[in-house]
Amino acid sequence: MRSAQGEPRPLLGHPVADPLVRARKRAGLRLPGSGPAWYNVAGGGGSVAVSRETVEHIAVLARLGLDPAEAGEMERQLGAILAYVGKLRELDTEGVEPTFHVLGRLLPSLPLRPDEPLPPLSPGAALANAPASERGCFLVPPVIPEEAEKGGGGG
């Protein structure tokens, strides 16, 4: 598709003004009808009950400090999203292998790199983004609250 000058030329010799004029002359091409409504595949906008206790427990696991307003909003939104993803229960997946690596079949063994040392980051570079550091170490607030004397946070 390249001329001697190295510039591409149109496949059909010239830009087609109305490709449909040509295309529609070809008989037998049928395009599909309609599938499910794209805005409504959630299936009726239902909700799964997610209790405030569950939301608060998950927030603790995720180390997200949610305020009460955020927790209330989360309760409602998680319920709607979980109702939507619950659609997967319609499918029988008995005996189906999970796909953990999508190219597992095509590339059965992903190679590990040779165990050779590479130049590491210098301590200075590794610490450059640290919110607080001291004598080559990351500095953090007290790990055990009782031992905190005053205002240990922030570093």
Next chain:
Amino acid sequence: MEEGLWYLPAYVLAARVARREVSAAEVAEVHLRRLERLEPLLQAFITTTPEAALEAARRVDLALGRGDPVGPLAGVPAAVKDNLCTLGVRTTAGSRILERFVPPYESTATARLWRAGAVPLGKTNLDEFAMGSSTENSAFFPTRNPWDLGRVPGGSSGGSAAAVAAGLAAAALGSDTGGSVRQPAALCGVVGLKPTYGLVSRFGLIAFASSLDQVGVIARTVRDAALVLAAIAGHDPLDSTSAPVGPPDCESALDGEVEGLRLGVPREYWLEGLEEGVRRKVAEAIEVLASLGMKVEECSLPHTEYALPAYYILAPAEASSNLARYDGVRYGHRASGASDLNDMYCRSRREGFGAEVKRRVMLGTYALSSGYYDAYYLKAQKVRTLIRREFEQAFERFDVLATPTSPTTAFPLGERVADPLKMYLSDVLTVPVSLAGLPAVSVPCGLSGGLPVGLQLIAPPLAEARLLRAASAFEQATGHHRARPALDGGVDRR
């Protein structure tokens, strides 16, 4: 100064620079001036790097002056999504938690882009941690669609798509987890290529959902996308999921024949309520492909409707695990006034993460928590197998599949912000491909109501050459990629 230099394809710019018809410095200056003029309207960039751009351009010109060989992208002004780490250049992932993060290393994809001679213009806006479909989840500001400044550019690579569509950059890198390169490319009227999972290294790409994340390319022509892909693809020992293959030779493949290619049109993608203009433009596009000699046949992928629910378990689950690293210890935002270490974690994450990121971390933590793992995460991984197999079966009969990229054209800013589920549904046509790890490209296929529509082409794993050959043939036959937003007129009137 040549008018419209900024809309030349990257391969033409590279050729002119290499022949010394124009200097790389001049190309960079033209783009930087345009960026300065239009950026206040578009807000496509979080960080611009004009000094680095001019420096890189001067190096190209010096090398050419000495007669040294230069890379295939020498002098091409390029933008990079701000979730790819760049050595010494702030990288935020669109999040407050990384607002002041300056990476001590360079991602493999960007390192290869610069090695090929591309000129770094800056880091583009995105939905926080690439979670979103409109770029409105950026912690900093929303990006505007160059075709209509009241509309979103799509997302999450919205900054990259807007920058390329507006002629600020000749090409850009993005990342695609569930459609984040293809959907914004469709909404901005440019080419968006998501390669096969593992073809481009993820080293230095800030992780969102590791089994789905893939670096992709946004450009104005298919040939440009092929050129950039060839520069960045190929095995990288620093990414353990990197496919052990070399970069595909897509450039020469573009010149091949498409006559006789078997094109499947899966009926499940023709959703009821698909915007009428999208339906019409994609139907016309398929007729064009038929007119080029492709054998078009309708087919069925019956599990398509299960892809989005599976994705919204898998991606948040992986995200909740990946984002555990943001703890305020080694880098990123740390809250002040915490009483102890655990309190510091919670306060830092609460202050640093936006609403959508918190929602997905919560959802993912729930799906992975004790007692729910089998019902949600494992179930979704099994459904993923069904979707992958269905594509494999389709590719026994077809060489390429064609669908719309997005169910709608660009939507107004704010329209879907209040309803997370409605925003998630923006990805309904791009997510199945992501779950199956397949290569896909969105190419412009005309305008509806003055807004671009995208045609999505899908190929089997590692068949990028065939995919881009079909896309290029379509592009050459129609010329839809030459449509430009009325941005310059719009600017003059302001």
